[in-house]
Amino acid sequence: MAKKLRFGLPKGSLQEATIQRMAKAGFAIQVSERSYTPYVDDSELEVRLIRAQEISRYVEHGYLDCGITGHDWIVENGSDVHEVCELRFSKATRQPARWVLAVPENSPIKTVKDLQGKRIATEVVNLTKKYLRKHGVSAEVEFSWGATEVKAHELVDAIVELTETGSSLRAHNLRIVDTLLVSTPRLIANRSAWRDKWKRQKIETLALLLKGALEAEAKVGLKMNVAEKNLQKLLADLPALRRPTISSLSQKGWVAVETVIDEHIVREIIPKLKAAGAEGIIEYPLNKVVY
Numbered sequence: 001m002a003k004k005l006r007f008g009l010p011k012g013s014l015q016e017a018t019i020q021r022m023a024k025a026g027f028a029i030q031v032s033e034r035s036y037t038p039y040v041d042d043s044e045l046e047v048r049l050i051r052a053q054e055i056s057r058y059v060e061h062g063y064l065d066c067g068i069t070g071h072d073w074i075v076e077n078g079s080d081v082h083e084v085c086e087l088r089f090s091k092a093t094r095q096p097a098r099w100v101l102a103v104p105e106n107s108p109i110k111t112v113k114d115l116q117g118k119r120i121a122t123e124v125v126n127l128t129k130k131y132l133r134k135h136g137v138s139a140e141v142e143f144s145w146g147a148t149e150v151k152a153h154e155l156v157d158a159i160v161e162l163t164e165t166g167s168s169l170r171a172h173n174l175r176i177v178d179t180l181l182v183s184t185p186r187l188i189a190n191r192s193a194w195r196d197k198w199k200r201q202k203i204e205t206l207a208l209l210l211k212g213a214l215e216a217e218a219k220v221g222l223k224m225n226v227a228e229k230n231l232q233k234l235l236a237d238l239p240a241l242r243r244p245t246i247s248s249l250s251q252k253g254w255v256a257v258e259t260v261i262d263e264h265i266v267r268e269i270i271p272k273l274k275a276a277g278a279e280g281i282i283e284y285p286l287n288k289v290v291y
Helices: 015-025 052-060 071-077 125-134 148-154 167-171 191-195 197-217 228-237 263-275
Strands: 005-011 045-051 066-070 082-086 097-104 119-122 140-143 158-163 174-183 185-189 219-227 245-248 254-262 279-285
Touching (some): 045 052, 052 066, 052 071, 066 071, 071 174, 071 185, 082 197, 125 140, 125 158, 125 174, 148 158, 158 167, 158 174, 167 174, 191 197, 219 228, 219 263, 263 279
Parallel strands (some): 005 045, 119 140
Antiparallel strands (some): 082 185, 097 158, 219 254
16 A cells, blocks of 8 residues: 555635645645545645644644644644644745734733733634733633634724734734744644654655745846956955856857846846846746755
């Protein structure tokens, strides 16, 4: 019987972003609305779509060998799992998500101490209670099934809610008082699975390819031709061209230069390359960058 690795992917807000990163890592996943068992073009993987809130528990108890979930849910569930690596992406941006304490703009609550005797709604009850204990505050914490921002104006005194940019909170006229936890997705493994040689190797391969795909998102490849007499000046003037590949061209006295750089500096560097004598400059996207 062929060996299988049971792999949990987060269903919900992180689902599309995770599947996109898996595709860049080389794993094509097709999701059916009628099944929580997606198709993946790897016969050694058994993928399950499960709510991010539950994945760490299923990994801890061995129903899954590994999975991708937020650091926040590992903390909230108190799950004893092996953290393989951090995967820095989110549903909308590359910013980490934050669980924040928020109140209405006109609320008298300015600090956590002002929550004494108040009521707080949140999905992360354990995390919030731990935060309150840390600050010596006694308050009622209730589980919120959703629409938490709306409750802050009528039903509770404060909320603890997840945000990336804070725009949704501002749209609901809410003010951030404090940050409880900064969270990014993590690849986690069951401790027994991690001790299994075959499963560990498969998980480490997943980690390598996913990290390579994420590393490539912020970078691009650049190719150009330059006269040999201008090469040293070009490299000296442009330290961003780190460890470039240089190869001879059929045209005598010219070389090709190829490198990988951060995408955000391309708009600044291309005019400088042109001024330094570079010709035939090509920018191209990358799927993976593995160091």
